[in-house]
Amino acid sequence: xxxxxxxxxxxxxxxxxxxPFFMEDYDLLTLILSAAAYKKNNGRVRMYADKDGAxxxxxxGLKDLFDDGIQIMEPDEDINPKVFWAAGKLKSLxxxxxxxxxxxxxxxxxKNLDDFFTGADIYGIHREQIRNEIYxxxxxxxxxxxxxxxxGLDKAELPLNTAMLYIESLxxxxxxxxxxxxxxxxxxxxxxxxxxxxxxEQRLLPMMASAEGLKIKTMFPLGxxxxxxxxxxHIWGHKNILKYNRDxxxxxCMRVINRLKxxxxxxxxxxxxxDIFREYIKD
Amino acid sequence: xxIRYRWLxxxxxxxxxxxxxxxxxxxxxxxxxxxxxGNAYDEYHHIYGLYITWSGELNRYLFxxxxxxxxxxxxxxxxxxGFFKQGVAERIxxxxxxxxxxxxxxxxxxxxxxxxxxxSYTGMCVNKPEYLxxxxxxxxxxxxxxxxxxxxxxxGSFTAGSFNLSSFNxxxFNxGSFNLSSFNxGSFNLGSxNLGSFNLxxFNxGSFNxGSFILSSFNxGSFNLGSFNLSSFNxGLFTFGSYNVGSFYxxxxxxxxxxxxxxxxxxFNxGSFNxxxxNFGTYNISSFNxGSFNLGLFNxGSFNxGSxNxGSFNLGIFNxGSFNxGSxTLSSFNMGVYNTGSYxxxxxxxxxxxxxxxxxxxxxxxxxxxxxxxGIGCLGYGLNLI
Numbered sequence: 001x002x003x004x005x006x007x008x009x010x011x012x013x014x015x016x017x018x019x020p021f022f023m024e025d026y027d028l029l030t031l032i033l034s035a036a037a038y039k040k041n042n043g044r045v046r047m048y049a050d051k052d053g054a055x056x057x058x059x060x061g062l063k064d065l066f067d068d069g070i071q072i073m074e075p076d077e078d079i080n081p082k083v084f085w086a087a088g089k090l091k092s093l094x095x096x097x098x099x100x101x102x103x104x105x106x107x108x109x110x111k112n113l114d115d116f117f118t119g120a121d122i123y124g125i126h127r128e129q130i131r132n133e134i135y136x137x138x139x140x141x142x143x144x145x146x147x148x149x150x151x152g153l154d155k156a157e158l159p160l161n162t163a164m165l166y167i168e169s170l171x172x173x174x175x176x177x178x179x180x181x182x183x184x185x186x187x188x189x190x191x192x193x194x195x196x197x198x199x200x201e202q203r204l205l206p207m208m209a210s211a212e213g214l215k216i217k218t219m220f221p222l223g224x225x226x227x228x229x230x231x232x233x234h235i236w237g238h239k240n241i242l243k244y245n246r247d248x249x250x251x252x253c254m255r256v257i258n259r260l261k262x263x264x265x266x267x268x269x270x271x272x273x274x275d276i277f278r279e280y281i282k283d
Numbered sequence: 284x285x286i287r288y289r290w291l292x293x294x295x296x297x298x299x300x301x302x303x304x305x306x307x308x309x310x311x312x313x314x315x316x317x318x319x320x321g322n323a324y325d326e327y328h329h330i331y332g333l334y335i336t337w338s339g340e341l342n343r344y345l346f347x348x349x350x351x352x353x354x355x356x357x358x359x360x361x362x363x364x365g366f367f368k369q370g371v372a373e374r375i376x377x378x379x380x381x382x383x384x385x386x387x388x389x390x391x392x393x394x395x396x397x398x399x400x401x402x403s404y405t406g407m408c409v410n411k412p413e414y415l416x417x418x419x420x421x422x423x424x425x426x427x428x429x430x431x432x433x434x435x436x437x438x439g440s441f442t443a444g445s446f447n448l449s450s451f452n453x454x455x456f457n458x459g460s461f462n463l464s465s466f467n468x469g470s471f472n473l474g475s476x477n478l479g480s481f482n483l484x485x486f487n488x489g490s491f492n493x494g495s496f497i498l499s500s501f502n503x504g505s506f507n508l509g510s511f512n513l514s515s516f517n518x519g520l521f522t523f524g525s526y527n528v529g530s531f532y533x534x535x536x537x538x539x540x541x542x543x544x545x546x547x548x549x550x551f552n553x554g555s556f557n558x559x560x561x562n563f564g565t566y567n568i569s570s571f572n573x574g575s576f577n578l579g580l581f582n583x584g585s586f587n588x589g590s591x592n593x594g595s596f597n598l599g600i601f602n603x604g605s606f607n608x609g610s611x612t613l614s615s616f617n618m619g620v621y622n623t624g625s626y627x628x629x630x631x632x633x634x635x636x637x638x639x640x641x642x643x644x645x646x647x648x649x650x651x652x653x654x655x656x657x658g659i660g661c662l663g664y665g666l667n668l669i
Contacts, residue, residue: 016346019385033669110668226664237406238663243347244354244404246380246389255669 001117001166002043003101003109005031005066006073007053008088010081021052025276026242026249027105028062029256030235032271034108035065036264041112042101048073048092061270071095076185083196084184089162090201094177102165106235109164113231120217122209123166125232126225127158127218128202135159135203136195147186150179150204152211159203160216161223163234172214176205253280291344291379291386299384306381314341315349316372317356317393317402320412324363330355331363332409333402335375346385349377355407356393356400365396375402 009021023031035045046068049057054070057063063070073095075087089102103109117123128135138149167173180200189196206216220226235242242249257280260267271277293302315337323332333354342348354375358366366373373395380389391402 019346108665108668110665229665230668231665233665233668234663235666236663238666240350240353241404241406244349244388247403252666252669259669 001101001113002045002068002098003038003103004046004048004068004092004096005035005103005105006088006092007047007049007057007105008073008075008081008086008091009050009052009056010075010079010087011085013052014081021056023056024243025280026239026253026256028060028276029253029260029271030108031105032062032065032267033256033260033264034103034105036260036267037108037110038101038103039067040264042109042114044068045103046071046100048088048095050074050088060274060276065267065270076181079181079184080187080190082191083187083189083193084200085193086197086201087181087184090177090180090184093167093173094181096170096173099166099168099170099173102162104163104234106239107163108233109231110233111231113166116217116219117166117168119215121168121172121214122160122205122216123164124160124162124216124218125164125234126161126220126223127206127216128161129222130156130158130203134195134198138199141196141199142187142189143183144186144188147183149183150208150211153204153207154210155207157203157206157210159198160206160218162202162205163236164232165205169214172209172212176208179208180204250280253277257281288338288340288344291341293384302384303381306379306386309379311376311378311390311392313374314338314377314388315375317354317375318372318412319363319366320410321367323407323409323412324360324367325407326360326363329357329359329363330405330407331358331366332407333375334409334411335402336372337375341377344386346387349388350404351411352408353404353406354391354402355405356402358400362396 012019012021038045044067045065047054047057047066047070049070049072051072051074054072057070071092073088073091075081075084075091079087081087093102101109101113113123137155167176183200183204184196187196209216219231220229226232242252257268257271257277260271272281291306293299297305315335317333317335319331320334323334324330325332332352333356335349335351335354337349337351373393376392376394377388378390378392380387391404393400393402
């Protein structure tokens with residue numbers, strides 16, 4: 001099953017007006033390892049990116065990592081990147097031309113998932129509990145007066161974590177993505193950057209799926225059930241440790257580089273020749 | 284704005300490479316203060332979770348501003364007890380790194396007990412220590428950190444006498460959006476934890492303009508400040524003359540205790556309600572507490588409290604910028620029984636023995652909020668597979 005990643009520079013540009021978009025060394029290494037592992041075990045990969053993201057990937061010589069290249073996508077200008085920082089993922093889903101696995105930039109899939117992708121319509125890693133502080137009721141959201149939520153939403157349906165997402169039906173993929181983007185465009189919220197986003201991305205999906213009788217399958221029931229496993233690496237909040245802890249960042253980058261050397265040596269050409277990773281490459 | 288860190292700016296004559304080299308060769312310098320809360324020590328792993336107040340000005344230069352949460356030191360129990368009981372902050376030094384003109388905090392250290400501690404980021408969530416407080420800049424040993432300054436405190440109750448400011452800034456003193464031109468001489472007790480005496484022997488307005496309020500005359504006795512205009516102010520019983528507070532309104536008010544009405548005509552308090560010293564900006568309380576409710580000292584931005592808590596509820600002290608107690612963030616704490624209000628949990632550490640360190644006690648939802656909302660934390664899985 002082919003996969004795709006997405007880069008939307010909206011939030012970056014909002015926070016760092018004067019800085020051209022870039023990715024940190026640990027982010028790039030994770031992406032390279034992720035794409036390399038996915039291509040080995042599952043299928044081809046593509047990148048969806050906005051113009052600045054695409055230019056950056058091309059400028060550092062990483063475009064060839066993606067078998068199916070880089071497709072340009074731009075979320076609507078009236079979507080607030082501060083609130084909906086992951087809108088690029090939904091925009092990418094709306095542009096899919098074939099069912100594909102959506103993969104977060106900080107997720108590595110180590111095994112073939114063909115057997116997992118059977119028996120249901122929608123697949124993810126785990127569900128999430130409905131906690132009011134994270135998934136409040138819809139009356140919490142600030143939306144325009146003329147916005148109406150889709151009919152038939154089952155609010156008891158547990159949200160689905162979308163670090164990895166595969167939807168078999170392209171029609172439903174577009175329907176969900178379009179509905180999510182419509183919600184984002186209808187929101188008047190300017191600052192709250194958790195609940196609005198996770199509703200649009202992770203709660204709306206299973207509610208819409210339930211309304212259409214689509215079945216969702218997850219590798220683990222909830223995030224807290226992910227114990228010892230060998231399918232996925234998700235950096236997630238650990239990225240903040242990499243951001244602020246130099247020793248951990250060095251250790252992490254070296255581990256990724258050593259793994260690339262061992263199992264994906266073709267990709268070391270890029271790493272060893274790129275100035276970004278100079279401090280990690282010894283002669 | 285302070286110009287203490289003006290040298291961090293890239294000169295127009297410098298190339299990016301020259302700038303990087305200059306910054307990377309700088310020695311570590313004092314950039315913050317670490318506080319040691321009573322329930323922030325992990326006695327099993329000998330890790331003390333720090334609450335760090337960073338120089339706001341420095342943080343503005345950094346590409347990734349430093350978080351006040353998440354940093355730890357390793358130390359044995361006896362040293363941890365010492366840090367906790369000493370009741371003062373320790374200086375944190377930062378070595379900067381510059382990469383293509385972008386500034387980062389690279390390594391962090393703390394000097395105490397005649398040795399250097401490595402301060403590392405693990406994402407450990409702690410509560411803001413209860414003794415965090417504020418003082419003026421009269422002590423020459425206390426450097427100017429830029430946006431704000433914190434100082435020591437006295438353990439025990441914050442009663443009159445145990446926490447004295449002998450003076451409070453001569454000259455300009457900027458915190459966020461307001462200027463203090465002069466302040467008290469004599470005893471001046473700040474803090475909102477204690478309903479006790481809170482004496483100003485003199486309160487000089489002169490050019491005491493706090494932006495949102497002006498004091499023309501002042502009280503001897505107990506009183507608490509908020510963001511409001513006082514035209515007169517009485518001894519003992521508080522009676523106000525005209526009392527226009529702009530963004531809030533006084534409904535009722537009792538001698539000895541100070542009750543504010545609802546600022547936005549919501550319902551409110553039975554019991555005592557004290558503001559801390561300074562609240563600026565918009566200040567909305569929509570519904571309110573039964574019991575005591577103490578606000579911390581400084582809020583220099585918008586300050587919203589939604590509906591909440593029955594019981595005691597104490598806010599921490601210093602917030603610059605928006606400070607929401609909405610449904611997901613509560614950064615404050617308590618002396619005694621710890622209630623986090625109604626948003627997240629009923630308690631984190633339960634009864635708290637002021638003299639005893641407790642193992643760090645995380646609440647998973649609060650951790651999630653801290654991780655996802657504040658972006659700090661240690662969530663992640665499968666890292667061992669790399």
